[in-house]
Amino acid sequence: MKLDRTAGLTLGLTFGIPLTLALLNQTTDVSAALHVPTYVIALAGKYLCFAMLALAVDLVWGFAGILSLGHAAFFALGGYAMGMYLMRQIGSRGVYGNAMLPDFMVFLGWKELPWYWHGFEWFPFAMFMALLVPGLLAMGFGWLAFRSRVTGVYLSIITQALTYALLLAFFRNDMGFGGNNGMTDFKDILGFPVQADGTRSALLVISAAFLCAQYLVARSIVRSRFGKVLIAVRDTESRTRFLGYRPEAYKLVVWTLSAVMAGIGGALYVPQVGIINPSEFAPANSIEAVIWVAVGGRGTLTGAILGAVIVNFGKTWFTGALPNLWLYALGALFIFVTLFLPNGVMGLFAARAKKPAPELEAAE
Amino acid sequence: MSEADTLLYLDGVTVNFDGFRALNALSLVLEKGEMRAVIGPNGAGKTTMMDVITGRTRPDTGKVMFGLDTDLTKLDEPAIAALGIGRKFQKPTVFEPHSVWDNILLALSGDRRPRFSLWARETAEEKRRIESVLETVRLKDQRDRRGGDLSHGQKQWLEIGMLLAQEPQLLLLDEPVAGMTDAETEQTAELLREINRTRSVVVVEHDMAFVRALDVKVTVLHEGSVLSDGSIDHVSADPRVIEVYLGR
Ligand SMILES: Nc1ncnc2c1ncn2[C@@H]1O[C@H](COP(=O)(O)OP(=O)(O)O)[C@@H](O)[C@H]1O
Ligand SMILES: [Mg+2]
Numbered sequence: 023m024k025l026d027r028t029a030g031l032t033l034g035l036t037f038g039i040p041l042t043l044a045l046l047n048q049t050t051d052v053s054a055a056l057h058v059p060t061y062v063i064a065l066a067g068k069y070l071c072f073a074m075l076a077l078a079v080d081l082v083w084g085f086a087g088i089l090s091l092g093h094a095a096f097f098a099l100g101g102y103a104m105g106m107y108l109m110r111q112i113g114s115r116g117v118y119g120n121a122m123l124p125d126f127m128v129f130l131g132w133k134e135l136p137w138y139w140h141g142f143e144w145f146p147f148a149m150f151m152a153l154l155v156p157g158l159l160a161m162g163f164g165w166l167a168f169r170s171r172v173t174g175v176y177l178s179i180i181t182q183a184l185t186y187a188l189l190l191a192f193f194r195n196d197m198g199f200g201g202n203n204g205m206t207d208f209k210d211i212l213g214f215p216v217q218a219d220g221t222r223s224a225l226l227v228i229s230a231a232f233l234c235a236q237y238l239v240a241r242s243i244v245r246s247r248f249g250k251v252l253i254a255v256r257d258t259e260s261r262t263r264f265l266g267y268r269p270e271a272y273k274l275v276v277w278t279l280s281a282v283m284a285g286i287g288g289a290l291y292v293p294q295v296g297i298i299n300p301s302e303f304a305p306a307n308s309i310e311a312v313i314w315v316a317v318g319g320r321g322t323l324t325g326a327i328l329g330a331v332i333v334n335f336g337k338t339w340f341t342g343a344l345p346n347l348w349l350y351a352l353g354a355l356f357i358f359v360t361l362f363l364p365n366g367v368m369g370l371f372a373a374r375a376k377k378p379a380p381e382l383e384a385a386e
Numbered sequence: 387m388s389e390a391d392t393l394l395y396l397d398g399v400t401v402n403f404d405g406f407r408a409l410n411a412l413s414l415v416l417e418k419g420e421m422r423a424v425i426g427p428n429g430a431g432k433t434t435m436m437d438v439i440t441g442r443t444r445p446d447t448g449k450v451m452f453g454l455d456t457d458l459t460k461l462d463e464p465a466i467a468a469l470g471i472g473r474k475f476q477k478p479t480v481f482e483p484h485s486v487w488d489n490i491l492l493a494l495s496g497d498r499r500p501r502f503s504l505w506a507r508e509t510a511e512e513k514r515r516i517e518s519v520l521e522t523v524r525l526k527d528q529r530d531r532r533g534g535d536l537s538h539g540q541k542q543w544l545e546i547g548m549l550l551a552q553e554p555q556l557l558l559l560d561e562p563v564a565g566m567t568d569a570e571t572e573q574t575a576e577l578l579r580e581i582n583r584t585r586s587v588v589v590v591e592h593d594m595a596f597v598r599a600l601d602v603k604v605t606v607l608h609e610g611s612v613l614s615d616g617s618i619d620h621v622s623a624d625p626r627v628i629e630v631y632l633g634r
Binding site for chain 2: 246247248251253254257258262263267268272275
């Protein structure tokens with residue numbers, strides 16, 4: 023695969039910066055000037071997981087014209103799969119000391135593990151589920167929606183309804199996923215303590231590697247003939263049908279893949295933030311993900327990563343300095359970008375290079 | 387004429403839009419290898435007729451047969467396209483962000499499924515076919531330009547090129563010379579005659595000079611059904627046609 027400058031820079035920075043942070047955290051003394059504190063490692067890891075969600079959103083929104091306002095649902099489902107694995111690792115170290123049942127089940131008076139929790143103590147199974155569950159849900163949802171030619175605002179609304187329905191479902195204690203409180207107090211992952219500096223640094227580098235891999239997969243897809251058809255579907259769907267293409271099949275493939283990508287992001291997110299609860303399904307989360315992509319530049323892939331990192335960096339700063347103003351700032355940012363930067367931050371670079379990327383300029 | 391020579395057969399096709407009758411018991415027979423010009427005032431139902439043939443609009447009554455035994459009213463657009471019916475739209479629609487080359491590439495007849503296009507590499511054979519189409523529609527020099535950057539006339543030609551790349555048995559062209567200069571119009575007439583050597587064509591047009599240049603059988607549509615048909619001289623001498631075109 024040939025890499026152009028943008029792709030080379032994207033990969034270099036996406037992997038290079040986290041790797042440097044992790045190395046500095048691990049090899050320097052806490053008192054050293056260059057030392058990177060562990061909380062920064064955890065934050066950076068979180069940003070990268072959000073970037074995976076953004077990449078997933080950009081793939082469907084930027085290239086297939088599907089404005090998903092429910093993508094955080096796929097992210098959260100991947101997160102829950104990881105959460106279930108981590109809960110099972112706690113074993114008898116929980117408050118109630120029950121080797122088989124997670125604390126919240128003991129608290130509810132449950133006597134045995136529900137059938138759908140079996141297998142999650144085994145890491146490969148749990149990770150397989152982190153891909154399978156979001157993928158299957160997206161496939162079923164997409165099959166129904168695209169076949170009935172639901173598009174535009176209607177599609178956006180039902181994606182929002184999907185994540186809202188899951189939010190309500192996961193709030194319920196009898197679902198067996200910890201209800202309102204979700205899952206937390208994780209102890210270790212694959213035998214390594216989740217809180218340890220070394221584990222956090224490793225998770226950061228692993229997240230960076232997965233993000234790079236997702237970027238490469240997404241990039242080769244949008245540049246393939248499949249991707250060209252997809253862009254054609256985005257701009258002039260009916261025309262593609264008269265050429266003999268079935269837009270619903272193309273959308274279904276990219277939509278399902280995108281959900282799986284979001285699921286991977288969610289699975290890597292949970293050990294790094296140490297908790298998963300139903301608030302991850304909140305409709306606002308999905309909307310924020312769309313804003314990240316808009317800020318970075320829709321239909322550019324690199325912009326999705328950039329947007330996720332920039333906006334979340336801003337969010338971290340704001341919630342520290344002016345916590346009440348964050349939502350206003352986010353709204354203002356979105357309006358500003360929509361009005362003045364239709365191609366986001368990437369549009370600024372492209373304007374400077376006087377050579378817009380073909381994917382970029384078409385995203386209207 | 388024997389039945390085996392019939393390529394397209396519309397029989398009593400009626401289309402209602404909220405009580406408005408866009409096609410009214412329209413019947414039309416096209417032979418294999420024939421080129422037919424369809425004329426008629428605005429709103430006569432010409433575009434609707436193409437919508438019915440290509441599966442975009444389902445008729446309320448009537449039959450639309452392709453070849454001997456394919457009922458087009460039972461199929462959707464991609465299935466009809468796969469049978470070998472290609473269509474050029476009244477408003478030129480090319481894939482604007484894609485290069486001229488890629489526009490033709492996406493139109494080339496071949497496997498349309500995602501599982502193929504995900505892995506497809508441009509073959510030497512495909513390159514040769516694209517080049518030959520670009521040669522035919524005189525867009526060789528424009529191959530790297532964005533479809534959206536072409537002039538109106540060039541877009542019309544690109545769309546005709548996309549149609550050729552599909553290698554259809556039957557081409558439906560909706561007002562292909564709208565917005566073209568006289569020279570371009572003449573070239574298009576020549577191109578259609580060339581295409582017609584191997585394929586059947588239905589062309590809807592307003593431009594009488596163009597229809598005359600094609601020198602083929604003409605069908606006049608009016609209020610959703612056939613008003614008159616025959617040679618251009620025959621129909622333009624028909625008093626009913628004169629009334630429809632000039633009478634008010
Ligand atoms: N989808 C539609 N809904 C309602 N009316 C339509 C629709 N499509 C076409 N019509 C009407 O049907 C008539 C025939 O239209 P059309 O086939 O486009 O005519 P032509 O191409 O001959 O100018 C027009 O009066 C048009 O307004
Ligand atoms: Mg018309």
